Each structure stands twice: as structure tokens, then as C-alpha cells.
Amino acid sequence: MKAVVKTEVGYDHMEYMDVPEPEATGDLVKIKIAYSGICGTDLHAFNGTYASTKPPVILGHEFSGVVVEVGPDVKKIKVGDRVTSETTFKTCGVCPMCLSKDYNLCGNRQGIGTQINGSMAEYLVSREESVHVLPDNVSLLSASLTEPLACGVHSVIEKGNVQPGDIVVVFGAGAIGQMVSQVAKSQGATVIIAGLTQDEHRFELALAAGADRCVDQQKEDLKAIVMEMTNNVGADKCFECSGAVPALNKALEIVRRKGTVVQMGVFSNTHETIWTDLILHREIVYVGSRSQKPSSWVKALELMRDGVVVPEKIATYLTPLENWREGFEKMIKGEVTKGIIVLDDTLE
Ligand SMILES: [Zn+2]
């Protein structure tokens, strides 16, 4: 079968090539891939700046498809099921994090698309425990974005505890910021997205998907806007999804006393100073939110089934597998919010 393989560590070293089809042994489910999202971590893998990627490996961990074969130990999943899958392929199973199903924090976890062959290929195998059957009314295109949506669920609901009426500020209008915004709206919050002038097309997507206000911080004063909206109290909750330390500092500045700041972004420059004194003096709750866990997937699929979150609204660019390089380039240049590789759209 055809696949996009990261062949060696370092910059690029990526190839569109023929590889053997995976086999559905044991508890493995073989999935014919319909769509595979291009994630920020895939771009880091391309650049050679993502230590978790262990070449040679097929990239891709956001996907949907149809089951074509199941291993002898598979109990519930059937051939023909429309599915998506968590990215967890293997965990130690005995550490405290595994026992509470916080697989995102198991130190010995192996993930699809980083250490285990991923979805930028015609077929993929995943363990049954990680596979989720899709509600009938959820498109395969939206389902391919269950993983980033589950990251939003983990952050907004499981870590940020967003409540109806909360004023929420999301820093960053990329795919994760968009998912956080949609999930926060689904919980009854008022959502402000903070970005830069280059985010204009992303702002349009966010507003069309329900965000209340977008702020171009190069043209408008975010703090003044938030203070006016909150009678000088500050935002209830801020989500850092941009990976920029100045954005985190702005979040610490505009969140209310005893408010919550959730960090999802990965900071590439770790030498900039974080204003930790603000956390102390204003008793800010500063929380990390790393990827997602099984409960986040269940909730993400419910939100899609109920139609309150529609991830395909951000899928603005679709391209076939052999054209993967153009998709990566467009994402790196920031020309598209979310690029999707199409493996087989006839499955839809
Ligand atoms: Zn991802």
C-alpha cells in the first residue's frame, strides 16, 4: 500500500512510498482510512523537532475510516463499522496513570503516528480498546478530527471546568484554538478568540462556528475589551493554544482573580519569562492540558452526535495522499487552518 513515511530523524526525510499492509492479529482492528488530518505535531515531525517521533514510521494520528478486518481476539468491533481511534496503541497497564485511564500521562505509552505506524496510509491497525464506532449522523470527515476535538474536550471540560456564563478567552486561532472555542460554546460560555492580523481567515471560521468575538491584538487592545465586557473583573478562564509565551503572559494579565489559565500550547522558546508572580498575587489556577484520554473521546463523539460541535467546519483544505507535501507546506505557511489528506472519500 501507499504511505507517507518519516524515514530518518532530522529535517524532512519524508517519502511517499510502498509499504506492506498491516495485519489484524490479536486484538487489532484493521481500518481502511478515509481521511487523515495534518496536525501541528506532524509538522514538527517534518521539521525534525518532535522528539516523540521514532522513524521509520508512517505519520498521521487524526483519522477516520471503515473496518475491513478484525483480529481473533476482537470482541465488539465488526467489519463494516465506521470508526475513528484513539492514538494510544500500547500502555504499560500497571502505573497509577494507566489504572485511572489517564493514558496521556503513562510514561511508557506508545502512540499511533509517532512510534507506531499512523494514518497517512491506505490501512492502519489499532487495538480494539482504542477504536470508537461513529454515531450514524457523524460524517467521516468530521470524525477524522475527533482527536483534536478530544484535546479541546479534555482542556475545556476536564481541566478547565468551563461553566455556562463563563467569559472565556482563547489565545490562538489554529485548529486547537478552534476546537477549544467550539467546545466552550457548547458548554454555554461566551468566547473571545485572540490572535494576530495573519489570523483573519481563521477568525472568519471561528465566528461562523459560533465564537462571539475575535480580537486582532495587533490592531485592538485585548485587555481593554475584556475589562469592558467584565466590569473590570477579568475573564473567568483563558486557554493558551498558540505556543507563544507572550500570549500566556497576556492570559495571566487578563484573567480574573482566582480565575483559571489552561496551557495547551507547546512553547518552542522556553527562555522567555513567564510572569509567575501574577499566579501568586491573584491566586490564579494554572493548569496543564496534555492531549486527551478515553473519557475525552466519549464526550467528543457525544458533542458531534448532538450536532453542537461540527469539526469539519475547520477542514478548509483537502488533498490526496500523493500530494501530502503541498498540504504540509500550506500548513507550515499558515495558509490553511486545517489540512486533511484524503485516502478514500468513497467510504463516506
Ligand atoms: Zn493531532
Ligand SMILES: [Zn+2]
Ligand atoms: Zn502506564
